[in-house]
Every structure is written in structure tokens, then in C-alpha cells.
Amino acid sequence: MDSKALSDAVKELNEANTAGKTEDVTRLLEKLRKDVQPTEELLRSSKAGVAIGKLRNHSTPGVSTLAKEIVKLWKDAIEESKRKRKREDGDKDDAVKRVKGEGSSAAASPAAASPSGASPDRKPRTEAVKSEVKTEASGSSPPRRPPLSTIDSSRKDPRTAASDGVEKTLRAEEAEGEDVRDKCVVMMYNALAGDSTADKKILTERARGIEKAAYDLVRNTGNEYRAKMRSLFLNLKDKQNPALRNEIVLGYIEAAKVAAMSKEEMASESVRALNEKLASDNLFKAKAVGETQAETDAFKCSRCQQRKCTYYQMQTRSADEPMTTFVTYVFFTHDCFVC
Structure with missing residues (x-):
């Protein structure tokens, strides 16, 4: 079928x-x-x-x-x-x-x-x-995902651009004099470096690449660009998602792909497995789209004398008028309208 x-x-x-x-x-x-x-x-x-x-x-x-x-x-x-x-x-x-x-x-x-x-x-x-x-x-x-070869899960003090001594030299590509983009490169470096064992040159390259790819999507440093960079920073630095940082540092995921990824694509394996299970369960539990209805026996049909019915209310007239109640009797096909 x-x-x-x-x-x-x-x-x-x-x-x-x-x-x-x-x-x-x-x-x-x-x-x-x-x-x-x-x-x-x-x-x-x-x-x-x-x-x-x-x-x-x-x-x-x-x-x-x-x-x-x-x-x-x-x-x-x-x-x-x-x-x-x-x-x-x-x-x-x-x-x-x-x-x-x-x-x-x-x-x-x-x-x-x-x-x-x-x-x-x-x-x-x-x-x-x-x-x-x-x-x-x-x-x-x-x-x-591949083994976490660039991740040190036992590290207590996170690495940063300042601790690696590169904060003052980190600059965005092709962005002379743009402080906002330079700061965003530092953000990306800090997000990737926290528990990483990778060389700072690799982290610098990845941070610059991600920032440039995000900038290329909007071509300005307005609210959309800043919101994108905040979202990337929060998702990349998530302690529960070291696999994503590992893939980016190893080069399995290109900078352009990282900048375009949604939050679902950046989620950790445990979160993705949970979302998949919820989607499967909701396949049989979700409610169809339509008016919210309730069952009651408060109404009696003058034609069939039945009381078992469902009803919903809707504002069909001006705001100072009461709502219209639509009543449907379960065992019959006609509708009654009670104002």
C-alpha cells in the first residue's frame, strides 16, 4: 500500500x-x-x-x-x-x-x-x-566517529589563546582593522583548544577557517553573524561533545561545513541517539493538527436527544461577543451550534 x-x-x-x-x-x-x-x-x-x-x-x-x-x-x-x-x-x-x-x-x-x-x-x-x-x-x-586522538579528557585547566600565547597574534583572514572578527577568531580557538592536544598552529588555522566561512555566509558583522558565532562557540566548547572538536581538528569536517551545520548536526552522539528515540516514540504518540476538542455530556441534542459529544470553542464574532461553541455528537453525523 x-x-x-x-x-x-x-x-x-x-x-x-x-x-x-x-x-x-x-x-x-x-x-x-x-x-x-x-x-x-x-x-x-x-x-x-x-x-x-x-x-x-x-x-x-x-x-x-x-x-x-x-x-x-x-x-x-x-x-x-x-x-x-x-x-x-x-x-x-x-x-x-x-x-x-x-x-x-x-x-x-x-x-x-x-x-x-x-x-x-x-x-x-x-x-x-x-x-x-x-x-x-x-x-x-x-x-x-573516529577515536579521540586529539582530546585529553583528563585535562583540568582548559587551554586558551591566552595560555598558548597566541591571543595577540590571532587575526581574521582578509579583515584588516575589524576587531569583531578578530575576537571571534579567538572565540573559535578557545572553543577548540579547551581539552585539545593539537599544535597551536593547527588550532589557529581551524579557528580562522571557521570564522571566515561564517563571515562568508552573511558578508557582514551584524546581528546574524554574531548570533552564528555565539552558537558555534557554545556548541564547539560543549564538554559532552569532544568528538566534534576532534573531527574538526583532524580535518574530517571542513570549515565551510562547520559554519553551515545546524545544532542537530553538531549534537553529541548521546543527544542524537536520544532525539532518534524520541522521534520514533512520537510517531505513534503525536496528535494530529486540528482544533482542540473535549468530551462532555453537558449538551443535549434537540433532534436526537443524545448527550455524548465533543466540542470546541472559537471566536467567530467581534471581541465583545461570547465565543461560539461547536458541538459534534459522537454517534451521528450532524453538527449542532450552541452560541
């Missing part, structure tokens, strides 16, 4: 539930359980997860039980799909490591030495590592 067909089925299900047609609701639920091959994208685009999730609290036991079964079935299928993708990514990583190991062994053996006797060129290996990181980053699951 494609997205359009599923959306139509969900719409029909909601209409049947609103009209109190329990048999039709059960029939449609059975159809959805049999015909739908759930994916996260399909359920989000059709809002099927939201619609079925709301039926778990249905007053009819058969409907609520069936809805719970479908939610569990779909949720298990999505989780299994994610686990399968992670296993496939792990297999790819193992294959890359084996290739790298074989290449390293071949380079170390005399038979693999170059005819000129010169040492092997290591540039292709570096490019292969960068390619691997980029490939992982393009996947749907959070990428696995």
Missing part, C-alpha cells in the same frame, strides 16, 4: 470512528494490519501512526486491542529495519578496515615497495579515511 492509498484509508478510518461505526473501524484496522508494509517515512507522510495510536484508548475493547497490536507490529518492524541498516553499516565498516589492513601490510612488505625505493605515498590512505567518514555521515543512522 503506497502513501496515497494509506492516507485515504486513514481518512476513512477517522470518519468511521467519528461516526461511531465500530464494525467499519475494525474492518479497516484488519485491512491495515494485513496490507501495510510499514516504514517510518510512510507512516509519517500518511499520519497513520497518529491515527492508530489514538485508537488504543477506544471504548470498544476489540478496537483498542487491535490498535495496540498494529502499533506494536509496526513499531517492531521499524526498529528491525533500523537494526538491519546498522548491521549493514557495520559490515561495510569491517570490509573497509580489512581493505585498509591489507593495504597497510602490502605497503610494509619489501615486495610491495616502490621501484625507486622511496617510502610509500600515504595520501591515498588519508583520502580513503576521509571518504569513509563522509560515507558514514551520509547514512540514515548517526555516523560512528
Whole structure:
């Protein structure tokens, strides 16, 4: 069942539930359980997860039980799909490591030495590592980051531009006489250097590159530029996110990419995993967009004498007039308007 067909089925299900047609609701639920091959994208685009999730609290036991079964079935299928993708990514990583190991062994053996006797060129290996990181980053699951080779987690006194003796010489590229940009370069240096073991020349290069890339996005030092630099500073210096600083210092993430990253992209692995879990849970717990309604028995329909209804209020007239109450009776299709 494609997205359009599923959306139509969900719409029909909601209409049947609103009209109190329990048999039709059960029939449609059975159809959805049999015909739908759930994916996260399909359920989000059709809002099927939201619609079925709301039926778990249905007053009819058969409907609520069936809805719970479908939610569990779909949720298990999505989780299994994610686990399968992670296993496939792990297999790819193992294959890359084996290739790298074989290449390293071949380079170390005399038979693999170059005819000129010169040492092997290591540039292709570096490019292969960068390619691997980029490939992982393009996947749907959070990428696995490289070892923290430039991070000293036991360091108590953070490094700064002042302690490294470079604060007075740190200047922005192509920004003669612009104190704001110079100060922002110092900010970037301090954010990267706190627990880093990297040489100050590398940190200086990275700090200047990030500042220049951020400036190039807006081409001025106004409020947008300053807000961007504050955001970068706070995210880069986060003690819970050493992996990001490590990647930037090693050159796995280019300065232009850092300047354009959102806060979600800069988040630590634990935060990204938590966000992914919350998104998965909310797939079945979110409320559809619409007017907030409440159930009550305070109103009685003059036509059908029923009291079980839902209602919401809206200001449809001038501000000094009372709000209009819209009442919908659960087991009938007509609306009553009570002013």
C-alpha cells in the first residue's frame, strides 16, 4: 500500500470512528494490519501512526486491542529495519578496515615497495579515511566517529589563546582593522583548544577557517553573524561533545561545513541517539493538527436527544461577543451550534 492509498484509508478510518461505526473501524484496522508494509517515512507522510495510536484508548475493547497490536507490529518492524541498516553499516565498516589492513601490510612488505625505493605515498590512505567518514555521515543512522586522538579528557585547566600565547597574534583572514572578527577568531580557538592536544598552529588555522566561512555566509558583522558565532562557540566548547572538536581538528569536517551545520548536526552522539528515540516514540504518540476538542455530556441534542459529544470553542464574532461553541455528537453525523 503506497502513501496515497494509506492516507485515504486513514481518512476513512477517522470518519468511521467519528461516526461511531465500530464494525467499519475494525474492518479497516484488519485491512491495515494485513496490507501495510510499514516504514517510518510512510507512516509519517500518511499520519497513520497518529491515527492508530489514538485508537488504543477506544471504548470498544476489540478496537483498542487491535490498535495496540498494529502499533506494536509496526513499531517492531521499524526498529528491525533500523537494526538491519546498522548491521549493514557495520559490515561495510569491517570490509573497509580489512581493505585498509591489507593495504597497510602490502605497503610494509619489501615486495610491495616502490621501484625507486622511496617510502610509500600515504595520501591515498588519508583520502580513503576521509571518504569513509563522509560515507558514514551520509547514512540514515548517526555516523560512528573516529577515536579521540586529539582530546585529553583528563585535562583540568582548559587551554586558551591566552595560555598558548597566541591571543595577540590571532587575526581574521582578509579583515584588516575589524576587531569583531578578530575576537571571534579567538572565540573559535578557545572553543577548540579547551581539552585539545593539537599544535597551536593547527588550532589557529581551524579557528580562522571557521570564522571566515561564517563571515562568508552573511558578508557582514551584524546581528546574524554574531548570533552564528555565539552558537558555534557554545556548541564547539560543549564538554559532552569532544568528538566534534576532534573531527574538526583532524580535518574530517571542513570549515565551510562547520559554519553551515545546524545544532542537530553538531549534537553529541548521546543527544542524537536520544532525539532518534524520541522521534520514533512520537510517531505513534503525536496528535494530529486540528482544533482542540473535549468530551462532555453537558449538551443535549434537540433532534436526537443524545448527550455524548465533543466540542470546541472559537471566536467567530467581534471581541465583545461570547465565543461560539461547536458541538459534534459522537454517534451521528450532524453538527449542532450552541452560541
